[in-house]
Amino acid sequence: MDMLTATRREWNELYVFFNLLAQGRIVLGNEEGLPSGRVLPIFQVTRQEHDGERRYTVEEADIHVEGEQMDERFPREDFGTVAAMILDTLKRERNEEVEAPEGVEGFLDALKIYDMEARTDDRTDFYITFHDSSFPPVGFRIYSRLCAMMPLLDGGRTANLKFEQGGIRFSQPAVNKINYTDDPDNPNEVARRMLYIESMGGVLKYNDVADKVFRSNLCMIDLNFPRVLAEMVRLMHLDNVSRVDELTALIEERNPLKIKEELIRKHGYYRYKMKEFLLALALGMRPAKQYDGTDSAVAGFVMVDTEGRMVAYRKTERQVFADFLFKHTRLEKGHPEKDKYGYLERENRAYYLKLNLKIGFVKR
Numbered sequence: 001m002d003m004l005t006a007t008r009r010e011w012n013e014l015y016v017f018f019n020l021l022a023q024g025r026i027v028l029g030n031e032e033g034l035p036s037g038r039v040l041p042i043f044q045v046t047r048q049e050h051d052g053e054r055r056y057t058v059e060e061a062d063i064h065v066e067g068e069q070m071d072e073r074f075p076r077e078d079f080g081t082v083a084a085m086i087l088d089t090l091k092r093e094r095n096e097e098v099e100a101p102e103g104v105e106g107f108l109d110a111l112k113i114y115d116m117e118a119r120t121d122d123r124t125d126f127y128i129t130f131h132d133s134s135f136p137p138v139g140f141r142i143y144s145r146l147c148a149m150m151p152l153l154d155g156g157r158t159a160n161l162k163f164e165q166g167g168i169r170f171s172q173p174a175v176n177k178i179n180y181t182d183d184p185d186n187p188n189e190v191a192r193r194m195l196y197i198e199s200m201g202g203v204l205k206y207n208d209v210a211d212k213v214f215r216s217n218l219c220m221i222d223l224n225f226p227r228v229l230a231e232m233v234r235l236m237h238l239d240n241v242s243r244v245d246e247l248t249a250l251i252e253e254r255n256p257l258k259i260k261e262e263l264i265r266k267h268g269y270y271r272y273k274m275k276e277f278l279l280a281l282a283l284g285m286r287p288a289k290q291y292d293g294t295d296s297a298v299a300g301f302v303m304v305d306t307e308g309r310m311v312a313y314r315k316t317e318r319q320v321f322a323d324f325l326f327k328h329t330r331l332e333k334g335h336p337e338k339d340k341y342g343y344l345e346r347e348n349r350a351y352y353l354k355l356n357l358k359i360g361f362v363k364r
Contacts, residue, residue, distance in 0.1 A: 004100040008147035010116030015086040022080030029311030031323035046127040087308040122297035139297040144304035151360040155287030160210040160354040167203035187333030190342035206230040214287040242330040278325040332358040
């Protein structure tokens, strides 16, 4: 008989789900990513299963499971036992595909859980109702260091920013030489091209956002915000600085928008705009989908560290959430070939080089 196997991400989602039910509470995190000491009791977790919506209500000793074809109770301690087994396996195993610990498959069968990851269209992993049934359920996404972490923004080619190349007119053979690489998936080749263009007298000046929907979305933060992001991405490639808080500090020094010093120092203009952008990404903004400032179904994150400890962030604690994102995100380098950036390209008699905006969580 074949053993049940699943990806680290799939096991991780079940670990978080079962652990929440066993604990019957969640600890809120602070801006440093650590437990704040504030605890919220969980009344119910709602998850999409193969047969539709399933409600898992936390009772004193049991979990009451109700759904399309279910109305049963299971001991709460069983969820804790299985969560601990999954966590132990994830910490011990290093492979992407992981076999089910002994006894876990039978537990999943008893619960009639056949989808390891919840299948939802609204990007939530589950909904949590806190305190009691009078509170509305809150949609959460899981971000975990027990598996490869999903980026906060992974827009592919729709998240490209265009720089116009001026200063000198390159011949076609020169352009071919600049673009040539025997390692097209190496993002470090992008910085090499940028430096080569500069060494030949070329200048790369921010021009536009490649995708018109993403341009409009960024302008919802500020009409000049795309220019700020472009400078951050450029610095990331050339100065090898990736953390958002450190890049923002560099932006404050360079002041690409040439705004008054008072606005930067006293009002924290660039920091404020960056935090608003990170919150918008966390709560619904995506590059290729029109954004009107309305939050999506995602209203919070459950963050899991390498030891399996969990803390939560909610949009109702907006400032703490924003500060956490600001301190724990970084710009990342995507695949140049896949995301179509980092090459000199001809367009309307001019040459442009695109840089890609990708934001993930820092490695800790």
